[in-house]
Amino acid sequence: MAPLITHLYTADPSAHVFEGKIYIYPSHDRETDIQFNDNGDQYDMADYHVFSTESLDPPAPVVDHGVVLKTEDIPWVSKQLWAPDAAHKNGKYYLYFPARDKQGIFRIGVAVGDRPEGPFTPDPEPIKGSYSIDPATFVDDDGEAYMYFGGLWGGQLQCYQKGNDVFDAAWQGPQEPKGDGACALGPRVARLTDDMRQFAEEVREIVILAPETGKPLAADDHDRRFFEAAWMHKRNGTYYFSYSTGDTHYLCYATGSSPYGPFTYGGRILEPVLGWTTHHSIVEFQGRWWLFHHDCELSKGVDHLRSVKVKEIFYDAEGKIVSEKP
Numbered sequence: 345m346a347p348l349i350t351h352l353y354t355a356d357p358s359a360h361v362f363e364g365k366i367y368i369y370p371s372h373d374r375e376t377d378i379q380f381n382d383n384g385d386q387y388d389m390a391d392y393h394v395f396s397t398e399s400l401d402p403p404a405p406v407v408d409h410g411v412v413l414k415t416e417d418i419p420w421v422s423k424q425l426w427a428p429d430a431a432h433k434n435g436k437y438y439l440y441f442p443a444r445d446k447q448g449i450f451r452i453g454v455a456v457g458d459r460p461e462g463p464f465t466p467d468p469e470p471i472k473g474s475y476s477i478d479p480a481t482f483v484d485d486d487g488e489a490y491m492y493f494g495g496l497w498g499g500q501l502q503c504y505q506k507g508n509d510v511f512d513a514a515w516q517g518p519q520e521p522k523g524d525g526a527c528a529l530g531p532r533v534a535r536l537t538d539d540m541r542q543f544a545e546e547v548r549e550i551v552i553l554a555p556e557t558g559k560p561l562a563a564d565d566h567d568r569r570f571f572e573a574a575w576m577h578k579r580n581g582t583y584y585f586s587y588s589t590g591d592t593h594y595l596c597y598a599t600g601s602s603p604y605g606p607f608t609y610g611g612r613i614l615e616p617v618l619g620w621t622t623h624h625s626i627v628e629f630q631g632r633w634w635l636f637h638h639d640c641e642l643s644k645g646v647d648h649l650r651s652v653k654v655k656e657i658f659y660d661a662e663g664k665i666v667s668e669k670p
């Protein structure tokens with residue numbers, strides 16, 4: 345499978361169908377002298393481009409709409425524009441992005457525009473009460489919008505074990521709960537206000553259950569526990585929460601009957617790719633379902649120089665995600 349975009353390095357693709365086209369909101373990877381570490385410092389991105397295409401099969405050219413937002417334009421940001429997402433509601437388009445604030449703490453910001461390809465004007469402050477990384481926004485059939493977010497290690501999710509408002513600096517870096525009896529830390533969700541610019545409620549932790557026990561996944565279950573890259577899609581009334589397992593490099597999903605969960609682990613969507621990170625989105629386009637993801641083939645394995653790809657996915661009769669047409 346060839347990369348969709350070859351003139352830039354792009355990663356963490358959030359794909360949406362707006363105005364009958366596919367729009368892709370990815371991270372824009374760049375070269376850096378920063379040494380690789382497990383805190384992710386080498387992912388030192390400084391702006392966002394938006395891309396669009398009219399067809400995936402047969403493939404049509406992917407249009408680069410240029411830079412739509414950059415670090416210098418966002419008053420609260422110090423560095424690291426990581427995985428973004430976008431949403432459309434009330435005639436406006438919203439670009440959500442995580443970045444480190446001036447104190448080095450990841451927050452989530454929003455920028456607003458009139459068109460899917462931007463330009464986007466950032467709010468001067470991050471979303472109040474936001475923390476960690478990888479926002480994914482889902483607008484449900486009833487018009488309510490939810491933001492899913494969170495990421496372990498460099499993403500700082502493990503620093504909030506004492507509460508949403510308590511950043512515990514002792515947990516910074518590549519660490520997380522472990523050992524007998526420890527439950528995996530869950531991704532977070534909050535409903536958004538009608539104007540899509542704030543949380544409408546206290547942030548909640550999502551529980552992912554092991555199907556064989558009905559109990560929350562264990563912290564040591566690195567093949568299945570949430571690490572980062574939250575995504576939500578809905579099919580036939582079922583909510584599919586998907587995510588990366590980080591250090592075991594799988595894309596997995598879990599299903600439930602409410603946008604808040606709990607979700608029951610359902611299986612893998614993608615096996616490990618070349619490169620440390622794996623991150624994705626799932627979107628229905630022209631009656632078929634597509635997995636956007638990234639790998640490091642174009643950079644020949646440089647972990648922080650990634651490229652966006654797409655492949656079709658399928659569902660079996662029970663609604664399980666499968667990679668071949670049943």
Ligand code: FUB
Pocket residue numbers: 355356371387426427477478495572573621622623
């Ligand atoms: O692109 C920077 C980070 O790498 C993202 O926020 C994570 O999901 C991982 O893909």
